[in-house]
Amino acid sequence: MKTIINFKSEVPVAVVIRNLSAGYGRRTVLHGLDAHLPGPGVTAVVGPNGSGKSTLLAVLAGVVKPLSGAVSRDGGSRTGYVVQRSEAPDTLPITVRQTVAMGRWARRGAWRPLSRLDWAVVDACMVRLGIQELAGRQLGALSGGQRQRTLLAQGLAQEPDLLLLDEPATGLDVEAQQHISDVLDEMRANGTTVIHATHDLRMAERADHCLLLDQGRLAAEGTPSEVLSAQRVPPPTCGRA
Numbered sequence: 001m002k003t004i005i006n007f008k009s010e011v012p013v014a015v016v017i018r019n020l021s022a023g024y025g026r027r028t029v030l031h032g033l034d035a036h037l038p039g040p041g042v043t044a045v046v047g048p049n050g051s052g053k054s055t056l057l058a059v060l061a062g063v064v065k066p067l068s069g070a071v072s073r074d075g076g077s078r079t080g081y082v083v084q085r086s087e088a089p090d091t092l093p094i095t096v097r098q099t100v101a102m103g104r105w106a107r108r109g110a111w112r113p114l115s116r117l118d119w120a121v122v123d124a125c126m127v128r129l130g131i132q133e134l135a136g137r138q139l140g141a142l143s144g145g146q147r148q149r150t151l152l153a154q155g156l157a158q159e160p161d162l163l164l165l166d167e168p169a170t171g172l173d174v175e176a177q178q179h180i181s182d183v184l185d186e187m188r189a190n191g192t193t194v195i196h197a198t199h200d201l202r203m204a205e206r207a208d209h210c211l212l213l214d215q216g217r218l219a220a221e222g223t224p225s226e227v228l229s230a231q232r233v234p235p236p237t238c239g240r241a
């Protein structure tokens with residue numbers, strides 16, 4: 001049964017999803033989603049493997065086009081999108097610092113040299129994610145957790161109004177997950193709208209808002225405690241990482 005818990009009126013809405021359907025080729029994966037996501041704020045998208053979390057983020061990022069319905073945003077135009085670690089190419093011969101610097105391309109253009117300010121932002125993002133010691137290391141030589149933090153630093157370097165993260169903490173140890181949750185809290189405090197897909201219930205509980213997907217449909221929407229407490233969420237899995 002679909003459960004919608006409305007925001008209190010004073011909570012600003014940053015993203016409105018209206019009757020959204022999307023998929024791949026002839027296959028429809030998301031079916032008629034309606035949701036209101038707060039911003040600044042953190043929304044966690046939860047649900048079993050294959051329920052459509054990554055597809056929803058890809059639609060919000062503009063990578064997958066809706067088959068019908070629409071997504072609208074209130075204010076802001078810069079979107080940062082951090083894909084699942086397993087989707088990121090790790091054979092590219094680039095360093096951690098260069099990877100993070102790619103986050104500046106949307107502002108600067110891929111072929112224009114970065115300014116001193118750009119590099120200052122890149123270095124600050126690496127410090128924030130604790131990867132400054134890895135700056136010269138090749139992306140492909142990193143551990144899973146180090147690569148995850150590098151990708152998140154790239155997302156931060158975009159200085160987005162809307163940050164989309166696909167399972168940012170999957171496969172990380174508790175300390176690293178805690179670190180990433182702290183970074184998300186900071187982003188929210190700085191006025192960013194964050195939407196992340198997660199299998200980690202602790203991360204979901206720290207969000208302001210939660211969507212539960214089940215077979216491409218919105219099974220519940222509300223605060224994390226409202227959505228997660230009814231035991232509608234199956235035990236966490238390892239995801240695809």
Ligand SMILES: Nc1ncnc2c1ncn2[C@@H]1O[C@H](COP(=O)(O)OP(=O)(O)OP(=O)(O)O)[C@@H](O)[C@H]1O
Binds near residue numbers: 047049053056240
């Ligand atoms: N590029 C693609 N082409 C075709 N089908 C896809 C593609 N990406 C995902 N799908 C299918 O869409 C459905 C939803 O997948 P999606 O990755 O959005 O789910 P998810 O909830 O993120 O899963 P997980 O928790 O395993 O990451 C699945 O049945 C999947 O096989």
